[in-house]
Amino acid sequence: MYCGYTACILSMVEDNSTFAPEFFLLGFTSQEDLQVICFVLFLAIYVVSLVGNLGVITLIRIDSCLHTPMYFFLSHLSLLDACYSSTIIPQALLNFLVKRKAISFMRCAAQLFSFATCATAECYVLAAMAYDRYVAICNPLLYPVVMSRRLCIGMLAGAYLAGVLSSAIHTVSIFHLPFCHSRRINHFFCDGPPLLALSCSDARLSGMVVSAVVGFNVLSTTVFILVSYWLVLSVVLQIRSAAGRHRAFSTCASHLVSVTLYYGSCLFMYLRPGSTATLDHDKLVSVLYAVVVPMLNPLIYSLRNTEMKNAVRKAQGRLLSFLFPHVP
Template identity: 75%
Template sequence: MVEDNHTFASEFILLGITNQKDLQVTCFVLLLVIYVVTLLGNLGVIILIRMDLCLHTPMYFFLSHLSLLDICYSSTIIPQTLLNILVERKVISFVSCATQLFSFATCATTECYVLAAMAYDRYLAICKPLLYPVVMSQRLCLGMLAGAYLVGGVSSTIHTISIFRLPFCQSKKINHFFCDGPPLLALSCSDARVSEATVSAVVGFNVLSTMVFILASYLSVLSNALWMHSVASRHKAFSTCASHLASIALYYGSSIFVYLHPVSRRSLGRDKVVSMLYSVAVPLLNPLIYSLRNRDMRNAMRKAKGRVLSSLSICGFCSAESRGLPLHGKEG
């Protein structure tokens, strides 16, 4: 960060979700419940995919990493927000703020490319079924995933440096509940147009390029589904696309509104509310959208439940036998 005699900021103050004390308890409880459900839902998806051999396919390989990103995404933002609700002095150090922005930007950008990889997988599976086993090889899947993480890391590095190279010599109060780009840019006392343009260009390229690719893939899937003879296959294709596009619309729509909104018409208070969608709501909803509406995942859950119940029954049987208790209500 550029610094002079009065520009160095050793810490920032996060104003949080709301200043109204009577709402803070409600916000804390609601956020805590959301965080726990997000962790359990996404961890459950990862564990199911690892346990069930039927789910060892490219689609679920990418889905497991989407869940991992959602866990990291939420863990970057929500614990700090919960802590700030509890403490009186809602401060975050310069280094912690930069780390939070970098981690958040990395997860968000990587998630865009993982969603694009999932859309490409569905396009090949439905539109090019004969080529699918050949094209979607393990090598290609690993390459696409590595590329997603690489682009996420490089983009977030540019994003973070562009913002934290600026001097912050005005108010250190960030009108947000985490260290996001737009509210940080608003604190700079120097000409931030170059940094704003850089951030908009990086975010715009990642968001718009992956969004166009995703929409093109799903439009091809929908077009191909119209010609399917099987009503069940057609319904499955439409259902899959509809649920995936709902999540994508929520994620991309809120991101575009916050990051690509004209600076002259920007309201930080409104941006704070909208950013709750892509930073809190999407990680919570993704396990529901991509898993509970998926027949293979539901089958895997039923099998896992059956294994757990079977294990409990065996443990109960062994425990009763070791104590010499009657196993079926009568001796012998």
């Protein structure tokens, strides 16, 4: 979808007068025994993340009961999680095994662009899911009319478009800078803050642009989500039966947990004054929103969701019937 934008951006960053043929990702540690542990841990997380997210997408596609706006957005949330964890983790796994942890200038720019696109689009998909819950609880009778297929596709297209445009600004703002000193990135992937720390020119303006773009995306969607849930809460509290209130809250619980984990780590990472001394802490925060959250989302949305559990049981039944057709 955004390959053309990537080619355009890479052609722009090639004009950098101090073009760096490659960078070196320092990762977490230089101790070989710890690198092996990190490799096993990241590999396990990546496998669980891919299986979980692709499993959610498959379940939603094959089960007609899940062909609703809520699960439409959830399938794309899973797609984004699978994509941006795949943008980061394979390179990290390779670096755990090799001594020369190099990444080319072009691959670094492409990694940042792809990651920023998916991460930004996820913010807007989470906001769209909050609006879906608002309509479902506050206007249940109008839900099929309001949450039309046309609106859902339009909101999703807007999310992806915002991701591409924001990441284009993000990437160009960073990679137009000269990197004439150290090319050792104190991180396990090409992220904005550690790259800005490497520039030998005044990177304050670029840092302000990146913070402004990220801040607009995160804060605008955060406000939208908070307003949506404030309206939801005002309606739920008017429900007289405890069972009804519990049922209404349970439809929002998974989304709220996912939003809290994702937005909390993003706000801490980007919307604060940066310094070289905090880059080591940033790596741990990045693991949360870039590696752990994509793994947890399928579990968050499946374990407490009755419809997803039923879909899993149906899929298991179909698989068993296919494998053992003669067993009653």
